[in-house]
Amino acid sequence: MTRLSRRQFVIGGTTGLAAILATRTAPAVGQTREISYLCWNNFAPNSDKKLAEIGQRFTKDTGIKLKIDHISHMGPQQAKYASEVQTQAGHDLVEMRMHFPWLYEPQLVDVSDVVGELEKRHGKAISSSYEGAHVHGVWRAVPQYHGMFVATYREDLFKKASLKVPDTWEDLYIVGKELKKMGNPVGIPISQNYDSISTAGPVLWSYGGMEVDRDGKTVRINSPATVQTIEWYKKMFRDCMEPEVLSWSDASNNESIQQGKAGWIHNPVSAYIIAKQRKLVTADGINHHRSLGGPAGRFETDTPRHIGIWKFSKNVDASKEWIRYLLGKRETYDEYIMSGDAFNLPVYAKLQDHPVLRTDPKYAALKGEGVEYHTYGWPAPPSDKVQLITNAYILPNMIAKAVTGTPTKDAIVWAETEMKKIMAG
Amino acid sequence: MAIGTLPATGAPARLPWRTRVRETLDRERVLGPLFITPALILILLLVAYPFCVALYFSVSNAFIGRPSHFIGLTNFIRLWDSDAFRQTFQNAFVFTGISIAFKLVLGISLALLLNQQLWFKRLIRGAVLLPWVIPTALSTLGWWWMFNSLYSVVNWTGIALGLMDPPGPNWLGQRYYAMTAVITVNIWRGLPFFAITILAGLVAIPKELYEAAQADGAGPWSRFWYVTLPMLKPVLAVVVLFSTIFTFSDFNIVYVLTHGGPINTTHLFATYSRMIGLESGRIGEGAAISLYLFPLLMFVVWAQLRFVRKQAY
Numbered sequence: 149m150t151r152l153s154r155r156q157f158v159i160g161g162t163t164g165l166a167a168i169l170a171t172r173t174a175p176a177v178g179q180t181r182e183i184s185y186l187c188w189n190n191f192a193p194n195s196d197k198k199l200a201e202i203g204q205r206f207t208k209d210t211g212i213k214l215k216i217d218h219i220s221h222m223g224p225q226q227a228k229y230a231s232e233v234q235t236q237a238g239h240d241l242v243e244m245r246m247h248f249p250w251l252y253e254p255q256l257v258d259v260s261d262v263v264g265e266l267e268k269r270h271g272k273a274i275s276s277s278y279e280g281a282h283v284h285g286v287w288r289a290v291p292q293y294h295g296m297f298v299a300t301y302r303e304d305l306f307k308k309a310s311l312k313v314p315d316t317w318e319d320l321y322i323v324g325k326e327l328k329k330m331g332n333p334v335g336i337p338i339s340q341n342y343d344s345i346s347t348a349g350p351v352l353w354s355y356g357g358m359e360v361d362r363d364g365k366t367v368r369i370n371s372p373a374t375v376q377t378i379e380w381y382k383k384m385f386r387d388c389m390e391p392e393v394l395s396w397s398d399a400s401n402n403e404s405i406q407q408g409k410a411g412w413i414h415n416p417v418s419a420y421i422i423a424k425q426r427k428l429v430t431a432d433g434i435n436h437h438r439s440l441g442g443p444a445g446r447f448e449t450d451t452p453r454h455i456g457i458w459k460f461s462k463n464v465d466a467s468k469e470w471i472r473y474l475l476g477k478r479e480t481y482d483e484y485i486m487s488g489d490a491f492n493l494p495v496y497a498k499l500q501d502h503p504v505l506r507t508d509p510k511y512a513a514l515k516g517e518g519v520e521y522h523t524y525g526w527p528a529p530p531s532d533k534v535q536l537i538t539n540a541y542i543l544p545n546m547i548a549k550a551v552t553g554t555p556t557k558d559a560i561v562w563a564e565t566e567m568k569k570i571m572a573g
Numbered sequence: 574m575a576i577g578t579l580p581a582t583g584a585p586a587r588l589p590w591r592t593r594v595r596e597t598l599d600r601e602r603v604l605g606p607l608f609i610t611p612a613l614i615l616i617l618l619l620v621a622y623p624f625c626v627a628l629y630f631s632v633s634n635a636f637i638g639r640p641s642h643f644i645g646l647t648n649f650i651r652l653w654d655s656d657a658f659r660q661t662f663q664n665a666f667v668f669t670g671i672s673i674a675f676k677l678v679l680g681i682s683l684a685l686l687l688n689q690q691l692w693f694k695r696l697i698r699g700a701v702l703l704p705w706v707i708p709t710a711l712s713t714l715g716w717w718w719m720f721n722s723l724y725s726v727v728n729w730t731g732i733a734l735g736l737m738d739p740p741g742p743n744w745l746g747q748r749y750y751a752m753t754a755v756i757t758v759n760i761w762r763g764l765p766f767f768a769i770t771i772l773a774g775l776v777a778i779p780k781e782l783y784e785a786a787q788a789d790g791a792g793p794w795s796r797f798w799y800v801t802l803p804m805l806k807p808v809l810a811v812v813v814l815f816s817t818i819f820t821f822s823d824f825n826i827v828y829v830l831t832h833g834g835p836i837n838t839t840h841l842f843a844t845y846s847r848m849i850g851l852e853s854g855r856i857g858e859g860a861a862i863s864l865y866l867f868p869l870l871m872f873v874v875w876a877q878l879r880f881v882r883k884q885a886y
Contacts (some may be wrong), residue, residue, distance in 0.1 A: 227851045233638040234856075252852045255638040339746065340834035392722030395746025396833050403723055532636065536853040540657060545836045562656065569654055 271497030289454030324388025332411030354442025654817030680767025
């Protein structure tokens with residue numbers, strides 16, 4: 149073996165390093181394809197384990213290294229996206245919730261080709277995924293899975309008190325009065341969190357109301373339907389709930405039913421899944437029923453999730469390959485969905501009657517027959533302004549004002565003024 | 574007269590490089606800037622640069638990941654139209670004013686107590702610092718649990734002692750209680766800073782002054798009022814100055830405890846700025862919110878430092 153002198157080593161090393169820095173390209177020997185994927189901590193933890201397992205298989209099959217990072221729910225996620233976009237550095241792929249592709253539209257790669265392939269195999273993406281990820285005629289993220297809100301109740305308490313399972317929001321008021329008397333009030337948050345919006349939206353829609361019209365510009369909150377919504381909330385707050393709902397976080401309603409207090413909540417099935425996994429005494433008594441309706445129909449909030457690829461990524465092709473690997477093959481996608489224990493449901497039409505719904509009779513309500521699913525702000529397209537209305541919690545704050553003493557009319561005028569300012573800004 | 578020439582002696586002998594370096598470093602004009610440079614680079618990179626970027630954002634219509642344009646003071650003017658922002662503005666002054674007042678009074682009391690000859694003095698002084706040392710987000714999670722409607726140990730204790738009617742106050746869901754809760758946690762966290770700094774000031778007061786005052790017949794109250802307090806003034810000014818800035822810009826306590834609710838009644842500039850800037854993507858507006866009080870705080874800094882200088886000289 150030829151021995152290198154110290155001088156030769158220094159000169160050779162410096163020249164090589166300078167070349168790498170100048171061309172910003174690693175030498176061929178160092179060019180192992182590697183992608184990084186940022187996702188949230190799934191409320192069904194087994195799903196994260198399965199994702200890691202599938203990722204390892206992907207690396208083995210394709211030679212592409214995959215690094216999966218997890219970040220906690222909502223707040224930190226948004227801050228992370230913002231910092232990655234501002235610095236133009238970070239992960240190649242990001243899991244995005246609901247309408248986020250609209251916020252980051254100019255920064256996301258067009259993935260219409262991948263979605264096209266998936267739709268050919270699995271059928272059309274469901275409407276809420278379309279609302280969230282199909283931005284101005286282009287798929288900016290690939291629909292991955294969804295988890296919808298559903299009526300979650302203590303079936304054992306209902307049976308004990310011979311209460312009828314409600315079918316409409318008005319029915320809920322009738323049983324809610326009894327539940328409160330039993331010490332198991334209804335738990336609907338009216339505070340600055342997303343679950344508050346997830347319930348307020350469907351109630352408003354089922355009375356025929358909306359925040360902003362389909363045109364995405366005209367504020368429509370000042371309507372008789374909003375008056376009906378607020379009056380319903382006022383009587384619910386007075387007769388069926390406790391003031392604690394004004395302070396609740398996204399997790400509070402889950403905890404309330406899991407700890408044996410709430411008799412009825414509006415939440416995804418995670419409340420039940422966690423109770424079951426932790427073997428809580430309430431788990432057996434919790435069940436779900438069909439989403440509630442109103443005079444204008446039966447609506448529900450859906451939380452679709454998608455996978456986006458940042459434009460600054462240098463590994464767009466490899467990233468698309470990972471998405472195809474995870475969602476393209478029916479067996480792999482099924483395996484992934486099954487690991488989520490019905491918290492993560494498939495988002496493509498042909499997979500809607502999925503075996504995961506038959507793993508537990510308590511998931512029957514998730515079939516959502518006759519229920520219309522939408523994301524926040526519907527029917528307005530989720531533009532940045534509509535999202536600011538959502539993120540400023542104007543809808544729950546309007547309700548909170550009304551239930552704590554502000555006249556209904558004044559609360560609505562306040563919300564209308566705030567929304568109009570945002571739309572004008 | 575013949576002018577002779579000196580015999581050539583050749584160039585002066587070169588000193589070894591180590592000696593030259595040592596001699597260069599011995600010069601104050603070289604060594605001083607050399608020591609300051611790393612700190613200066615850090616300040617420029619981590620403070621000055623982000624501050625300048627934030628300044629630019631605040632006068633632009635910057636939206637995450639999109640091209641931005643200069644719009645002058647529009648963000649600052651438009652913010653005043655927002656009910657939530659006006660509420661935030663009011664909250665910041667209420668939160669800071671009440672917190673500082675309590676921290677000042679309690680801080681002086683605690684420092685006087687710690688200055689006494691106590692058993693386990695070192696241990697007690699160390700324990701007092703705990704709230705200041707524990708990461709705020711973590712300790713605030715503990716407070717959140719204590720104020721939580723489902724698990725509130727505060728309410729449980731109050732009800733058990735017959736001091737509260739069940740279910741007890743809705744700490745985080747009612748505007749005045751929520752503000753009380755965030756102020757309480759801020760006082761709990763900030764008190765050690767006041768107490769320990771004031772204690773340092775107390776220790777530095779010459780004993781002769783107290784002896785002279787005592788010889789003149791001054792009682793404990795007079796000694797405190799005419800000796801302790803005047804001697805502490807510069808320390809108090811600095812402590813209040815720092816705490817005012819920290820309290821105005823507090824984030825963790827409100828974010829963890831109330832998320833700005835109920836109905837924006839506990840939002841502070843930092844939490845509201847995050848909501849608008851990061852959660853909704855409007856970085857320009859978010860930056861304007863966080864910089865809204867910058868001129869006022871600059872004035873406070875200037876006035877207090879001027880006061881400190883006057884006291885010192």
